[in-house]
Amino acid sequence: MRPLVTLVARALARMVAMLWLIASVTFLAIRALPGNPVDVWMQEMQGTGLTGDQARDQAARLLKIDVDESLVSQYVGYMRNLLRGDLGDSIILSPGTPVMEMLGVRLAWTLFSVSPALIVGFLIGLYLGSRAAYRRGTWLDRLITNGSALTDSMPPVLIGILLVFYVGVVWELVPIQSLRGAYSSGVQPGFTLDFALSALAHVIMPSMVYVLASVGGWTLMMRGSALGVLKDDYVAQARARGLSERTIRVSFVQRNARLPLVTGFAISMGFVVSGSVLVEEIFVYPGVGQLLADALALRDYTVMQGVVLATTVTVLIATAIADTLYGWLDPRTRTEYE
Amino acid sequence: MSGDVGNHRGNRHGAVRPMRVNTVIRRVGRFAAGWVRRLGFGGMFGLGGLVLLSAASAVGRFLLDPPRTDVEAILHAPSFDHPLGTDFSGRDNLQLLVRGGWDMLELAVVAGFLMSAIAVGVGLLGAFSGGLVDRIVVRLTDVWLTVPRFVLLLVIASLYPVSSTVALAALIAIFGWPYLARQIRAQALSLRSREYVEAARLLQLRTSHILLRYLVPAIAPFVVISTIQAMTQAIYQQVGLAFFGLVPLQDNWGVLFSAAFRQNALYLPSAAWSLLAPVAAICFLQFCLVLTSRSLEELFDPRLRSGK
Numbered sequence: 001m002r003p004l005v006t007l008v009a010r011a012l013a014r015m016v017a018m019l020w021l022i023a024s025v026t027f028l029a030i031r032a033l034p035g036n037p038v039d040v041w042m043q044e045m046q047g048t049g050l051t052g053d054q055a056r057d058q059a060a061r062l063l064k065i066d067v068d069e070s071l072v073s074q075y076v077g078y079m080r081n082l083l084r085g086d087l088g089d090s091i092i093l094s095p096g097t098p099v100m101e102m103l104g105v106r107l108a109w110t111l112f113s114v115s116p117a118l119i120v121g122f123l124i125g126l127y128l129g130s131r132a133a134y135r136r137g138t139w140l141d142r143l144i145t146n147g148s149a150l151t152d153s154m155p156p157v158l159i160g161i162l163l164v165f166y167v168g169v170v171w172e173l174v175p176i177q178s179l180r181g182a183y184s185s186g187v188q189p190g191f192t193l194d195f196a197l198s199a200l201a202h203v204i205m206p207s208m209v210y211v212l213a214s215v216g217g218w219t220l221m222m223r224g225s226a227l228g229v230l231k232d233d234y235v236a237q238a239r240a241r242g243l244s245e246r247t248i249r250v251s252f253v254q255r256n257a258r259l260p261l262v263t264g265f266a267i268s269m270g271f272v273v274s275g276s277v278l279v280e281e282i283f284v285y286p287g288v289g290q291l292l293a294d295a296l297a298l299r300d301y302t303v304m305q306g307v308v309l310a311t312t313v314t315v316l317i318a319t320a321i322a323d324t325l326y327g328w329l330d331p332r333t334r335t336e337y338e
Numbered sequence: 339m340s341g342d343v344g345n346h347r348g349n350r351h352g353a354v355r356p357m358r359v360n361t362v363i364r365r366v367g368r369f370a371a372g373w374v375r376r377l378g379f380g381g382m383f384g385l386g387g388l389v390l391l392s393a394a395s396a397v398g399r400f401l402l403d404p405p406r407t408d409v410e411a412i413l414h415a416p417s418f419d420h421p422l423g424t425d426f427s428g429r430d431n432l433q434l435l436v437r438g439g440w441d442m443l444e445l446a447v448v449a450g451f452l453m454s455a456i457a458v459g460v461g462l463l464g465a466f467s468g469g470l471v472d473r474i475v476v477r478l479t480d481v482w483l484t485v486p487r488f489v490l491l492l493v494i495a496s497l498y499p500v501s502s503t504v505a506l507a508a509l510i511a512i513f514g515w516p517y518l519a520r521q522i523r524a525q526a527l528s529l530r531s532r533e534y535v536e537a538a539r540l541l542q543l544r545t546s547h548i549l550l551r552y553l554v555p556a557i558a559p560f561v562v563i564s565t566i567q568a569m570t571q572a573i574y575q576q577v578g579l580a581f582f583g584l585v586p587l588q589d590n591w592g593v594l595f596s597a598a599f600r601q602n603a604l605y606l607p608s609a610a611w612s613l614l615a616p617v618a619a620i621c622f623l624q625f626c627l628v629l630t631s632r633s634l635e636e637l638f639d640p641r642l643r644s645g646k
Contacts, residue, residue: 018481018484018485021481021485022485022490025490026490026493029493029494029497029498030497033498035498036497037497146380146629149625149628149629149632150621150625150628152628153570153621153624153625153627153628154620154621154624155573155574155577155578155620155624157577157578157581158577158595158617158620158621161595161599161604161613161617162617164604165604165610165613165614169604169605169607169610170607170610176605177605273486273489274486274487274488274489275488277488277489277492277578278578278581281581282599282604292489292492292493293582296492296493296496296582296584297582299496301497304493304496304497305493307489307493308486308489308490308493311486311489312485312486314486315484315485315486316484319484
C-alpha cells in the first residue's frame with residue numbers, strides 16, 4: 001500500500017505548494033507592490049469624502065485584513081483567511097457578499113460548459129489525429145492537418161464570434177438572442193426536466209466553441225504521436241504476426257500514441273478555463289469567466305483574486321486526475337514510483 | 339550563358355536583353371521551385387502571406403491617410419470607395435486594418451522574440467547544467483505551465499496598466515514562455531547525447547567551443563520555430579487582452595474587433611464588416627505563422643521528412 005500513499009501524499013504536497021505560490025503572487029500584486037490597487041482604492045475613497053480612518057475601516061472590513069499592520073502580518077492574516085475558506089467580500093460588484101459565495105455557482109456553470117466539451121474535443125482529436133497519421137500524405141491527411149492548424153491557431157474568442165455570427169445571425173439556425181445566460185428566464189433552477197433541457201440548450205453553443213478550439217491541437221498532437229508509434233518495431237511485428245489492421249490501430253497504435261497526450265489534457269484544462277473568460281463574455285454565460293470580466297471592468301480586487309485562486313484549484317484538481325489516469329493507462333509508470 | 343531561347347533574332351546585341359531577362363526569370367523560377375519543394379505548398383503560402391502582411395502594413399502606414407471619422411458613412415457595406423466597408427464611426431475598414439497591422443506585428447514580433455529568448459535561456463540552462471539546476475528548471479517550468487496563466491495575465495495587466503508596446507510584450511513574454519522552454523530543453527537534451535557531441539567532449543574541446551560550433555547550429559532551427567510559435571502565442575494573448583481593453587494601442591486588430599464587438603456589431607448584419615475584417619486578418623496572420631512553423635519543422639526534422 002505504501003506506493004499509493006506516497007503517490008497521493010506527493011500529489012497533495014504539490015497542490016498545496018502551487019496554491020500557496022499563486023496565493024502569494026496575487027497577494028503581492030493586489031496588496032504589497034508599490035502603487036498597489038488597494039492603496040489606490042483607499043485614496044479614491046478619501047477623494048469621495050470619507051476620512052482616512054473610514055476608508056481604512058471599509059477596506060479592512062471587505063478584505064478581512066488590517067491594512068494598517070505591517071505587510072508580513074497582513075500576509076499572515078490573508079493566508080489564515082484562505083485556510084478558513086474566506087476570500088474576503090466583494091467590493092463593487094455586489095458589495096459585502098462573500099467572494100466564496102459568488103464563486104460557487106459561477107464555477108459550477110463554467111465546469112458544466114467546459115468539462116464535457118473538453119472530453120469530446122479530446123476524443124475527436126484522438127480519432128482525427130490517428131486517422132490522419134494512418135493516411136499520411138493523402139488528401140484526407142492534408143485536409144485534417146491544415147484544418148486543425150487553422151482552428152488551433154484561432155483564439156477561442158474569434159471562434160465564438162464567428163459561430164454566433166454565422167449560426168445565430170446570418171443563417172439563423174438557433175435563436176441566439178434568447179440563448180443568453182445559463183437557462184431561460186422563465187425557468188426555475190431545480191431538479192426538473194424543464195430546467196435540465198433549458199440548461200442543455202444554453203450550453204450547446206459555448207461548448208461547441210470549446211470543442212472547436214481544443215480539437216485542432218489534439219489532432220495535431222495525436223497525429224505526431226501516432227506517426228512516431230507507427231514506426232516502432234512492435235507495430236511492424238504485429239503486422240508480421242498477421243493481426244488485423246483494426247486490432248493494430250486500436251490496441252497498438254492508439255493505445256500508445258494517446259499516452260503523451262493525457263498529461264497535456266490537464267494543462268489544457270487550465271487553458272480552457274482561461275479561455276472561458278472571453279467565450280462566456282460573448283455568450284453572456286454566467287460562469288467564472290464572466291465574473292472575472294465584470295471584476296476587471298469594475299476593478300473589484302477581491303473578486304479578481306478569488307477567480308484566480310478558484311481557477312488554480314480547478315486546474316490543480318484536473319492535473320491530479322490526469323496524473324492518476326496516466327498511471328492507470330500506462331502500466332509502466334506504476335512501477336516507476338518504487 | 340545557357341539561356342539562348344526567347345526572342346533570339348540573329349542580332350546578338352539586340353538579343354542580349356531579352357535573353358538575360360529570360361535567364362533571370364528562369365533562375366528565379368528554379369530557385370522558387372526548389373523552395374516550394376522544400377517548404378511545401380503550405381510553407382510557401384504561409385511565408386508569402388507573412389511577407390505580404392508585413393509589406394502592406396509597413397508601406398501602407400505611410401501611403402494611406404489616417405482613417406477619418408465620417409458621420410455620412412457610418413456602417414456602410416463594401417463599395418468602391420470603401421472596399422471593406424466602414425465602421426461605427428464611419429472610418430474605412432481597410433485603412434484601419436492596414437494601420438493596425440503594424441501595431442499587431444510589432445507587438446507579436448517583440449513579444450515573440452522576448453518569449454523565445456526566455457524559453458531558449460531556460461531550456462538550455464536546464465539541459466546543459468543538469469543535476470539540481472535542471473531539476474529546479476523543470477519544476478519551475480511545470481508549475482508555471484499548470485497555472486492558469488491567462489487569468490493571471492489579465493488581472494496583472496489590469497492592476498498595473500502598461501503604456502508601451504515593449505512593456506506589454508515583456509508582460510506577455512513572462513506569461514508565455516514555459517511550453518516553449520520545455521520543448522527546447524527536450525531538443526537540447528537529445529542533441530547533447532548525439533555521437534558527434536560526445537566525440538567533441540571526448541576530445542576535451544572547450545565547453546564554449548562545443549556550444550558555439552556544435553550545439554548552436556544544431557539548435558538554431560528549433561529556436562527559429564519556437565520564435566514563430568511564440569509569435570502566435572503572443573497574438574493569441576494580445577487578442578484576449580484587447581478584448582478587455584487592456585492593450586494600450588489604438589489601431590491594433592484586436593482593439594478594432596473588440597471595439598466593433600462592444601458596438602454590438604455582431605447582431606447587426608450591416609456592421610458585420612467592421613467585426614469580420616479584423617477577425618479575418620487575425621486568423622490569416624495566425625494561419626500563415628502556423629503554416630510557416632509547421633513546414634519549417636518538417637524541413638528541419640529528418641525524422642518527419644523521411645516518411646514522405
